[in-house]
Amino acid sequence: MNLTIYRGTNEIGGNCIEIESGNSRILLDCGIPLEAISTKNFNISDYKIDIKANYDAVFVTHAHPDHYGLLALLTDETPIYGSVDTCELLKNIAPLTTKFQTKNLNLKVLDKTVQVGEFLVTPHSIDHSIAGACAFEIFCKNKTILYTGDIRFHGRCKGKNKALISNVKNVDYLIMEGTTISRVGQEKVFEDDLISLFEDEFKKDKLPLVQVSAQNIDRFVTIYKACLKSKKTLVIDPYSCYVLELYGKNNKNIPQFSWNNIRVYRANNSITNVLETNGFLKKYMKKEISANEIQKYPHKFVLKGNFDINNLCFSKFKNEELNIIFSMWKGYLDRPSYLDKYKDVTTYIHTSGHSTVGDLQQFVDNIRPKAIIPIHTECKDKYKALFNSNIIEIMDNETIYL
Ligand SMILES: [Zn+2]
Incomplete structure (x- = not known):
């Protein structure tokens, strides 16, 4: 060979x-x-x-x-x-x-x-x-x-x-x-140990905005469980709905947009447009939440970040009203991107x-x-x-x- x-x-x-x-x-x-x-x-x-x-x-x-x-x-x-x-x-x-x-x-x-x-x-x-x-x-x-x-x-x-x-x-x-x-200096941190760290953050008197990859299904489940424990509703974008739906075909334990404490914010981006064309969006929008509702009752929600929802938060809330949580590899923050506001993030919850x-x-x-x-x-x-x-x-x- x-x-x-x-x-x-x-x-x-x-x-x-x-x-x-x-x-x-x-x-x-x-x-x-x-x-x-x-x-x-x-x-x-x-x-x-x-x-x-x-x-x-x-x-x-x-x-x-x-x-x-x-x-x-x-x-x-x-x-x-x-x-x-x-x-x-x-x-x-x-x-x-x-x-x-x-x-x-x-x-x-x-x-x-x-x-x-x-x-x-x-x-x-x-x-x-x-x-x-x-x-x-x-x-x-x-x-x-x-x-x-x-x-x-x-x-x-x-x-x-x-x-x-x-x-x-x-x-x-x-x-x-x-x-x-x-x-x-990398310590071993179990994924399950992150649940209580998120829960503690979600219980603070600020609107949690969590940057996380929807494809990291372990992390998504971690955040979902922390939402349950802190009695928050998780707000996700249509793209996340779609990823969860695909994963859910092979695993019935994966949280879905239709589950009780999940709502959907219609992020304005090219992926949402594709999902609209393909007929998926209509279904997801049955769980739609408006920017107004988030602004009115911020203590009820945890937001999954993306370009659009981050802009919404940064324009409608003062920095001190937000709990910006970064839950991805730190190296991404060194690259020029829409994550610039996360560079000052104080809350970092992640395991490799x-x-x-x-x-x-x-x-x-x-x-x-x-x-x-x-x-x-x-x-x-x-x-x-x-x-x-x-x-x-x-x-x-x-x-x-x-
Ligand atoms: Zn890999």
């Missing part, structure tokens, strides 16, 4: 891994570097990598752009495998929210082992900050490769990682992310989508791979000191024989 990592050996994101054996060739993820996400005048050719246009199949671990953003470089016929949630996100959500082309993808739901040429590929559901994240186990020529994608051990899906650890045996090569190795170093060490001790190949990290040189295994450091575009 030949393994080539086109990108991701020296950075967090942009993962793109090719494995070739005989006439069979597959790709694991096809991501774009994180910086491309906030680049204005995005042009895919600026981020082009030397991959072929044709693969027997591509396997996408999860629907974050740094793992799928370059799929448009492939031919339309290429089969793209992912979990049911990943396929749903790539098909229905990504076209609304990102500039990364995902139309016309030949998506295939992967829920059990599939044979592609000489490869047997098995998906394993894991814990990450987006629904449907998987690790992939690849078996070929009597060797087993395990690719983690992005993984953590402190979210609500952490139990899935236990199944991965007990089901995957005799790993020869572990291609493992190491995001947090460069983020020093990535494993702490300690949990990665424990994971390696459990999996006991013969070798680790670092990816999705700025610190591959530190793996040797941190992990109890052989480390194979490779560079972007380098091919090694396994």
Whole structure:
């Protein structure tokens, strides 16, 4: 087998891994570097990598752009495998929210082992900050490769990682992310522990305005639970309604716009327009709340932020009347965006989508791979000191024989 990592050996994101054996060739993820996400005048050719246009199949671990953003470089016929949630996100959500082309993808739901040429590929559901994240186990020529994608051990899906650890045996090569190795001082905070932190904030005599990704379903549930505990109604935008509805198809515990303490503010943006054209908006607007109602009874509500609702708040309320809560990776605040007002935010409630170093060490001790190949990290040189295994450091575009 030949393994080539086109990108991701020296950075967090942009993962793109090719494995070739005989006439069979597959790709694991096809991501774009994180910086491309906030680049204005995005042009895919600026981020082009030397991959072929044709693969027997591509396997996408999860629907974050740094793992799928370059799929448009492939031919339309290429089969793209992912979990049911990943396929749903790539098909229905990504076209609304990102500039990364995902139309016309030949998506295939992967829920059990599939044979592609000489490869047997098995998906394993894991814990990450987006629904449907998987690790992939690849078996070929009597060797087993395990690719983690992005993984953590402190979210609500952490139990899935236990199944991965007990089901995957005799790993020869572990291609493992190491995001947090460069983020020093990161403590392990469980997603469930955030509920009471939000609850305390929501009980204060201010209108909570929470910036959070609707796709981070764990966090959404956390905020919803905190609303229940503090007896607040959660106000969301039509886009969030749509995301929750898609996730809800596969999980009946996901809060829906129709539930009792959720109302919908008609954010004025292009996504709302698309949802209106597609006929979804009419349904969501049965739960509509007006700006006037929010202004009249601010103590009743918790608002999920977006460009439009943030502007509403900043124009109708004084800063001291708002409790601005940022619940995403802090790095986003360093980028020029509509989040500028959040730069002075005093309330920061978040836990990472990535494993702490300690949990990665424990994971390696459990999996006991013969070798680790670092990816999705700025610190591959530190793996040797941190992990109890052989480390194979490779560079972007380098091919090694396994
Ligand atoms: Zn991710």
